Amino acid sequence: MRILIVEDEAKTGDYLKQGLTEAGYVVDLARDGMDGLHLALTGDYDLVILDVMLPGLNGWQLLEAVRRNGRELPVLFLTARDQVEDRVKGLELGADDYLVKPFAFAELLARVRTLFRRGRNGTEPTTLTVADLELDLLRRRVTRSSRRIDLTAKEFSLLELLLRRQGEVLPRSLIASQVWDMNFDSDTNVIEVAVRRLRAKVDDPFEPKLIRTVRGMGYVLEAPDAA
Amino acid sequence: MRILIVEDEAKTGDYLKQGLTEAGYVVDLARDGMDGLHLALTGDYDLVILDVMLPGLNGWQLLEAVRRNGRELPVLFLTARDQVEDRVKGLELGADDYLVKPFAFAELLARVRTLFRRGRNGTEPTTLTVADLELDLLRRRVTRSSRRIDLTAKEFSLLELLLRRQGEVLPRSLIASQVWDMNFDSDTNVIEVAVRRLRAKVDDPFEPKLIRTVRGMGYVLEAPDAA
DNA sequence: GGCGCGCGATGCGCATTCTGATCGTCGAAG
């Protein structure tokens, strides 16, 4: 299992390389976009981890070049929190997943493993679903009962979090730190409002309701079973 | 479940140690970075709680050293509010979560439990049971005899504590500090009231009664079998 | 430069929790 990391920031790059090596992968590290592209085209990698901000050639330019060469290489994007636009671009270009910096290493590892699984079984669609609700990470599209739903960036991000951890009650502090980059100032209710808007789009026109409020605790997304 | 706390400030350290011990964990406390590192590498811990500001060796240096030794140890960072930079560094180094000081103890406890669930993948169970009573931590749901019971936040928290320490007689002072964030003012009877409400939901409609009062001592939850 | 849409802040209603008073019960001692 060979992984190529393209990351210019030395500290992060070394850290990633070390961690993934310890996890049992063979890892190469390129420090800029041109090196990265060269390695990606010549080396025989099973996965590329790609920083968006790179000197020389940025992440999605690199990805574009790789795709033009007809490579099916799975790509995992790393983006800073304020580069959502880039992230979207990357996904449209055929990145298979992305991770917002800063991230927990365990999270990265999990994504990497998922990508490998996918790679072997042929390309599975990168979608998250619950009941008749479906979220397509690549196309950034949401449907429910086959009806297309348009979401804003925040709404999408929130729904994505809820879907990734479906069945779990997510405390507001967690949501705040994941979807916004704030350390929960309790004197704001942005979260409630965001949930309200999300519900208006994905729950109000449909049955059953998937987003449940757990008073004093947070929110869960789940298919309400009997009992 | 063994936890290592590395914290130089005596007050905070003692407070954490006491609280986590009462919650049922085995806790060691190191007062500086070098001690902490030594313990982290030699002791067999399931989680490290790490202050960023430490004499000798700071939090992320310690973390880096641990990672270099190939340890998969889950790490929870404690950072002051104005040390967001440090926090980011910590996360890049593979911290699994962070908490901004000052924090509510309940918040810490919740994070610790989440880390156990995720890190060890089920070492810490996601559901607690006694007799036909079942409590699902992730979904925050309670059932008895397969009948769904809706609990409020406080009720849930209280029942969770009783279940985690089932068979033990829990003094009121302990309950007060774990479920409420207070140091027992004896001139209130909130606990009795809360126990009453909880009993009304989980014991009154069922047999056998699981919550028992031990006069002069506190409360126990247990299945009243022979003995 | 105007317009529209997405975002975050303010004020209300209600579930939940606490307060305080009273009643019940357990245990010990006369």
Place this chain on the structure above:
DNA sequence: CTTCGACGATCAGAATGCGCATCGCGCGCC
């Protein structure tokens, strides 16, 4: 066996604080 003291149980009203709907600003797009 009876009585008394103390601790715990219970109840109803009060207060807290949470979650929701509405409102106005501001950014981005045309």
